[in-house]
Amino acid sequence: MATDDPIHVIGGGLAGSEAAWQIAARGLGVVMHEMRPGRKTEAHQTDGFAELVCSNSFRSDDHMENAVGLLHEEMRRASSLIMAAADRHKLPAGGALAVDRVGFSELVTERLAAHPLVSVERSEIAGPPPPAWSSVIIATGPLTSPALARAIQDLTGESELAFFDAIAPIVHRASIDFDIAWFQSRYDKAGPGGTGADYLNCPLEQARYERFIDALIRAEKTEFRDWETSTPYFEGCLPIEIMAERGPETLRHGPMKPVGLTNAHKPHEKPYAVVQLRQDNALATLWNMVGFQTKLRYAEQTRIFRMIPGLERAEFARLGGLHRNTFLNSPRLLDRQLRLASEPRLRFAGQITGVEGYVESAAMGLLAGRLAAAERLGERLEVPPATTALGALVNHITGGHIAGDDDGRERSFQPMNVNFGLFPDITAPKTARDGRRLKGKERTRARRRAITARALGDLERWLAAPAKDMAE
Numbered sequence: 021m022a023t024d025d026p027i028h029v030i031g032g033g034l035a036g037s038e039a040a041w042q043i044a045a046r047g048l049g050v051v052m053h054e055m056r057p058g059r060k061t062e063a064h065q066t067d068g069f070a071e072l073v074c075s076n077s078f079r080s081d082d083h084m085e086n087a088v089g090l091l092h093e094e095m096r097r098a099s100s101l102i103m104a105a106a107d108r109h110k111l112p113a114g115g116a117l118a119v120d121r122v123g124f125s126e127l128v129t130e131r132l133a134a135h136p137l138v139s140v141e142r143s144e145i146a147g148p149p150p151p152a153w154s155s156v157i158i159a160t161g162p163l164t165s166p167a168l169a170r171a172i173q174d175l176t177g178e179s180e181l182a183f184f185d186a187i188a189p190i191v192h193r194a195s196i197d198f199d200i201a202w203f204q205s206r207y208d209k210a211g212p213g214g215t216g217a218d219y220l221n222c223p224l225e226q227a228r229y230e231r232f233i234d235a236l237i238r239a240e241k242t243e244f245r246d247w248e249t250s251t252p253y254f255e256g257c258l259p260i261e262i263m264a265e266r267g268p269e270t271l272r273h274g275p276m277k278p279v280g281l282t283n284a285h286k287p288h289e290k291p292y293a294v295v296q297l298r299q300d301n302a303l304a305t306l307w308n309m310v311g312f313q314t315k316l317r318y319a320e321q322t323r324i325f326r327m328i329p330g331l332e333r334a335e336f337a338r339l340g341g342l343h344r345n346t347f348l349n350s351p352r353l354l355d356r357q358l359r360l361a362s363e364p365r366l367r368f369a370g371q372i373t374g375v376e377g378y379v380e381s382a383a384m385g386l387l388a389g390r391l392a393a394a395e396r397l398g399e400r401l402e403v404p405p406a407t408t409a410l411g412a413l414v415n416h417i418t419g420g421h422i423a424g425d426d427d428g429r430e431r432s433f434q435p436m437n438v439n440f441g442l443f444p445d446i447t448a449p450k451t452a453r454d455g456r457r458l459k460g461k462e463r464t465r466a467r468r469r470a471i472t473a474r475a476l477g478d479l480e481r482w483l484a485a486p487a488k489d490m491a492e
């Protein structure tokens with residue numbers, strides 16, 4: 021590959037802008053293709069790059085005790101354009117990094133437009149990227165235009181590109197009460213790769229179940245946007261509150277059915293209903309509530325799901341939701357370099373890879389840009405280790421997800437924000453400096469600090485590592 025052949029970045033959002041910047045910073049030419057303003061998405065309002073389509077918050081900026089704060093810091097250290105623009109246009113917001121969305125997007129647009137190695141083409145890519153483009157990054161986001169989405173489906177297979185996410189809440193295992201919950205697969209079926217005890221089960225007796233159904237029906241819900249109602253997913257994976265509205269028994273015959281399960285703590289009491297949780301990451305630190313996709317408001321989800329026995333003190337790595345979202349079945353399709361395994365000239369970046377959020381999308385742009393640039397320069401660049409926030413996200417989208425299901429349901433990969441459940445565990449200090457034993461919140465904080473310190477040390481080593489020749 022000639023180094024004067026430009027790398028093409030499709031999409032001038034959070035990920036595409038960051039990717040283009042990283043490529044140009046390595047002295048390589050880049051062509052950005054952005055369809056706005058000629059063609060709009062359902063959510064973008066301007067023709068600026070890196071437009072924030074909803075909230076103006078990059079969430080917590082605490083890099084010592086918060087996973088997204090750590091990701092901010094890693095990106096700053098990796099010379100991120102998105103983070104530089106956010107820091108320049110930050111607004112007072114306590115511990116969060118909130119930005120002036122207009123100033124932020126204008127700065128990103130100006131910096132890219134002024135860069136001598138970046139050229140911008142304002143047109144939709146409405147089919148497969150032309151064969152002459154030897155290196156391409158597709159960063160067209162959750163609202164990828166239909167024509168390009170169809171072309172991606174042709175490349176990947178129809179079922180490998182989703183058009184909405186139906187997300188069930190995900191719980192930190194450490195917050196589950198094991199005096200109540202027990203491990204068992206329905207009918208003890210081992211299934212492919214299972215042991216027969218692969219699910220965590222939380223039992224409800226009749227009165228508790230009825231209170232739970234009542235709470236679901238009365239709860240505050242989020243509204244569907246116009247274009248969300250026209251997305252053809254609704255019957256396929258109904259939100260639990262809609263199932264509850266269809267009748268008090270619906271959930272007990274659906275995701276909460278108690279059949280084939282015996283309460284290990286009270287073998288003689290038959291549960292009236294059971295909530296099952298399934299392992300969600302290879303580290304087994306995160307467990308998702310099977311079939312619990314929902315449009316309830318976040319505060320309502322926390323309140324109502326903590327009514328479930330065993331989950332009274334549940335901490336949620338993410339809450340449930342249903343959104344319009346275009347994303348790949350990345351664990352099956354992408355290699356560790358974020359390339360389409362079947363056509364490696366094509367890389368993906370941003371929300372379409374199965375991360376969730378402004379910062380996470382930009383982070384995947386940063387990596388895709390660096391990986392594409394290294395490849396073009398004939399260098400071998402590995403992704404950062406899984407102990408870093410950047411590496412933990414790559415692990416989630418390319419490998420960390422568990423495949424298979426022993427309950428007859430199709431297992432599906434769902435997008436995720438960065439969170440501490442994605443990091444390998446660490447032996448955290450058990451005592452304070454004065455020798456006092458750490459308990460509860462203090463212990464959690466000590467563990468988080470140990471994870472973030474390890475991450476930044478490992479990131480520094482990754483950034484400082486000399487480039488290796490591809491032939492080496």
Ligand SMILES: Cc1cc2nc3c(=O)[nH]c(=O)nc-3n(C[C@H](O)[C@H](O)[C@H](O)COP(=O)(O)OP(=O)(O)OC[C@H]3O[C@@H](n4cnc5c(N)ncnc54)[C@H](O)[C@@H]3O)c2cc1C
Nearest residue numbers: 031033034035055074075145160161165370371377378381
């Ligand atoms: C309605 C909505 C609200 C959201 N709210 C939040 C929030 O509050 N906080 C948060 O952290 N995350 C939010 N997200 C999720 C996500 O973080 C953002 O969507 C984020 O912008 C994703 O970054 P991206 O770079 O992957 O895609 P985008 O930023 O959407 O960029 C994709 C770009 O590609 C362009 N494009 C699409 N198709 C083509 C084509 N065929 N040819 C050329 N250009 C094309 C688009 O015009 C767009 O500029 C929201 C998502 C949606 C859909």
